[in-house]
């Protein structure tokens with residue numbers, strides 16, 4: 001009967017992940033008496049599995065190294081736990097509704113002992129159990145981890161099964177995906193479960209065992225949607241179709257059509273039902289696929305738990321062989337980085353002298369950094385942080401200030417009126433064509449008052465910026481001494497406050513000086529004044545003599561200005577007013593430039609002084625100040641942060657070294 005059966009379904013396994021050997025359905029001997037994953041255990045594969053197992057034992061995943069793992073996913077009640085049970089020949093919690101509420105890592109290990117050893121591990125606890133009580137023990141452990149309700153938890157539970165007839169195969173069973181929370185489940189149950197599933201199936205090293213119930217349309221399965229997100233082409237997805245007995249019609253078409261693109265292929269199974277023993281269940285499965293009028297048409301290479309078991313073993317072995325070189329590389333890389341980081345941590349200091357030395361080193365290296373970024377324009381230490389490219393940022397700020405200072409102010413009064421008013425107030429008995437110096441100084445003072453705040457604002461902004469820079473440089477260089485960071489930063493802040501005060505005074509002096517004296521040796525002044533004043537005669541003519549009485553007149557450097565309001569003034573007031581306007585305009589341009597120049601030079605000088613001497617002095621003074629509990633002494637106590645960092649790094653190094661040893665044999669063999 002078997003030989004006459006038409007084989008229709010084709011297998012889609014990739015050549016590297018070849019399927020298990022065929023078995024005759026007529027031969028009753030193939031029904032396993034123990035767990036089904038037995039038979040051909042390849043001696044070449046065994047060392048690979050052992051290596052990964054050792055790495056898993058060492059918990060190398062803690063270091064962010066993913067190991068090849070079979071991850072079982074499926075919609076709720078699709079039969080995930082039943083499949084695992086069938087594979088391992090043990091009872092797991094099964095039923096309607098959510099049973100698996102935490103990631104269950106199932107580690108099957110072949111053992112030569114006739115007595116199975118079974119134990120659970122979770123939250124540093126080891127709970128021995130036996131075949132009859134596994135389900136109960138898992139339920140109890142799940143309640144401890146995820147609470148007794150219906151909630152889920154990300155903390156894994158590991159079930160070790162050391163038993164004759166099972167190979168080293170590690171699978172992770174995850175909670176079934178549910179869209180709608182059932183009674184007592186949190187509202188975000190879907191997000192919680194799907195997040196957990198994604199975390200397990202995302203690594204390229206994971207093999208996705210997608211459990212699909214024959215009773216549903218595969219294209220609507222949430223687990224398919226999720227696995228396709230991380231494995232678009234289905235290269236690392238294998239589908240197990242459960243409940244073949246419940247929905248035999250159309251199953252053949254479903255697995256043949258492969259609407260959901262599963263490259264590693266499908267295996268249709270019938271799990272244990274009710275109180276059947278595993279032996280009975282396997283026999284029933286065998287019988288079902290052999291005799292059922294529809295199911296018997298499916299290719300025998302893709303039906304039954306024994307086929308699934310063989311297939312998984314080969315897929316896992318092949319995945320391990322493929323991933324191991326990369327795992328070895330990652331272990332070495334992570335080990336190197338951890339050793340380097342540990343070496344960078346400061347020594348534990350035994351005396352004040354050592355602490356002082358360490359402090360001087362911090363100050364010295366911070367000072368060097370500041371010198372490079374603030375004075376020399378060398379930002380190689382911070383290539384990607386533009387804020388720390390200080391000379392450029394300071395130049396930007398200066399040029400912005402210069403533009404802002406020299407921006408033409410909006411004229412509040414009409415053309416020449418300020419000058420006329422001041423001249424009128426400064427008039428005295430004397431010849432009319434002399435401009436009183438007091439009038440010129442008065443108008444100059446008016447101009448200075450208008451811009452007075454800008455240089456002060458600028459200098460404050462500059463020091464605020466430098467304070468930020470100093471603070472990040474200090475933080476970087478004292479990273480290993482968090483216990484003194486606040487004192488050093490305080491010293492930096494105090495220093496900037498002092499410098500700011502001095503600078504503001506200095507800047508105000510620079511500005512005030514401009515009020516008192518009108519002086520420049522800049523030839524540009526005479527040139528500009530001569531140019532501007534040459535239009536004086538025609539201007540006066542347009543205001544006073546032009547019969548057309550024009551309302552506007554074009555003045556060089558001012559554009560078309562209104563002149564109609566000036567007709568009521570006498571020429572002996574208009575002429576000096578025009579002259580004074582041209583003088584003050586020519587002079588003011590020079591004053592503004594000189595303010596910018598002075599500030600720029602002053603800034604350079606103060607930054608240099610800050611870095612070269614004040615910085616070091618201020619920090620040392622702060623750190624040895626006994627009022628503050630002696631900052632240097634604080635360095636003797638290792639900060640808890642560094643201590644825990646040191647501990648963590650040491651643990652990582654130990655684990656990575658052990659992992660390196662664990663893979664060494666395999667690496668040597670393959671070299």
Ligand SMILES: Nc1nc2c(ncn2[C@@H]2O[C@H](COP(=O)(O)OP(=O)(O)OP(=O)(O)O)[C@@H](O)[C@H]2O)c(=O)[nH]1
Nearest residue numbers: 076077078079080081082095098099100176243271
């Ligand atoms: N008839 C039949 N019933 C099955 C088969 N596989 C599983 N079941 C039943 O389907 C129900 C759900 O199976 P489980 O194995 O608990 O499903 P699960 O996906 O682990 O469930 P959750 O972890 O709660 O999402 C149980 O009552 C099983 O007995 C099968 O092949 N045939």
